[in-house]
Amino acid sequence: xxxxxxxxxxxxxxxGQQVTLSCSPISGHRSVSWYQQTPGQGLQFLFEYFSETQRxxxxxPGRFSGRQFSNSRSEMxxxxxxxxxxxxxxxxxxxxxxxxxxxxxxxxxxLVL
Amino acid sequence: xxxxxxxxxxxxxxxxxxxxxxCTYTATGYPSLFWYVQxxxxxxxxxxxxxKADDKGSNKGFEATYRKETTSFHLEKGSVQVSDSAVYFxxxxxxxxxxxxxxxxxxxxLTVHP
Numbered sequence: 028x029x030x031x032x033x034x035x036x037x038x039x040x041x042x043g044q045q046v047t048l049s050c051s052p053i054s055g056h057r058s059v060s061w062y063q064q065t066p067g068q069g070l071q072f073l074f075e076y077f078s079e080t081q082r083x084x085x086x087x088p089g090r091f092s093g094r095q096f097s098n099s100r101s102e103m104x105x106x107x108x109x110x111x112x113x114x115x116x117x118x119x120x121x122x123x124x125x126x127x128x129x130x131x132x133x134x135x136x137x138l139v140l
Numbered sequence: 141x142x143x144x145x146x147x148x149x150x151x152x153x154x155x156x157x158x159x160x161x162x163c164t165y166t167a168t169g170y171p172s173l174f175w176y177v178q179x180x181x182x183x184x185x186x187x188x189x190x191x192k193a194d195d196k197g198s199n200k201g202f203e204a205t206y207r208k209e210t211t212s213f214h215l216e217k218g219s220v221q222v223s224d225s226a227v228y229f230x231x232x233x234x235x236x237x238x239x240x241x242x243x244x245x246x247x248x249x250l251t252v253h254p
Contacts, residue, residue, distance in 0.1 A: 029175070031183075055147060055154075058239070058240045059240070060240035060241065062242075069245075069246050069247060070229065070242075070247075071242075071244070072241045072242065072246040075239050075240025075241060077239065077240070079247075082239040082240065083237070083238060083239040083240055083241055085241070087207075117183055117184065119184075119240075119242075122238060123240045124173075124240035125234075125239065126172045126191075126233040126234070126236075127172075128174070128186055128189060129186075129240070129242060130186065131176075131183040131184040132183050133182055134182075134183045134246045135212060137148030137181070
């Protein structure tokens with residue numbers, strides 16, 4: 028089975044722009060979660076989607092949003108980028124998102140200048 | 141809320157040394173516990189997991205036992221290799237309505253010298 032894939036792998040943006048990141052889960056997995064990883068804050072949960080519905084959300088501002096499509100692929104969007112949004116964004120998929128193992132993609136490294 | 145605390149790093153060892161990375165947690169209910177490993181420039185890979193008290197997870201020579209009485213899930217390996225150099229994360233999943241959420245420790249950088 029193919030693993031979790033994320034595109035693009037690297038991205039450079041400037042402050043004020045917006046960005047969209049994409050994640051394709053493992054086939055058969057319906058839960059997709061997003062995390063932000065930074066040296067200062069570590070790994071922080073952004074949100075989780077299941078069957079096109081957001082079921083859980085972390086403590087991030089409304090500039091961070093996401094969606095999930097009927098084929099379980101997910102996108103996250105960050106509007107009005109700030110320097111502090113520079114991070115590695117990781118996507119993870121699970122069968123149901125109810126405490127079972129999550130499998131991570133390689134991440135998208137975003138640099139905001 | 142839920143939290144995970146890992147031992148302060150980084151950890152530097154010689155090849156074939158014994159490894160312990162401490163992990164303790166705070167959670168309501170009965171969480172599932174995980175160890176993930178991250179190599180440079182990559183995402184997280186599942187190393188091992190345990191879903192209930194006294195379960196022992198094991199993989200590639202690494203082991204960890206779910207200790208409810210001490211709320212701990214310490215990672216051990218009897219003889220480390222240079223290829224084990226990476227960042228190790230302890231994590232919990234509270235289940236219930238915490239859909240899809242893993243709570244991570246701060247990570248421990250392990251460097252193994254030949």
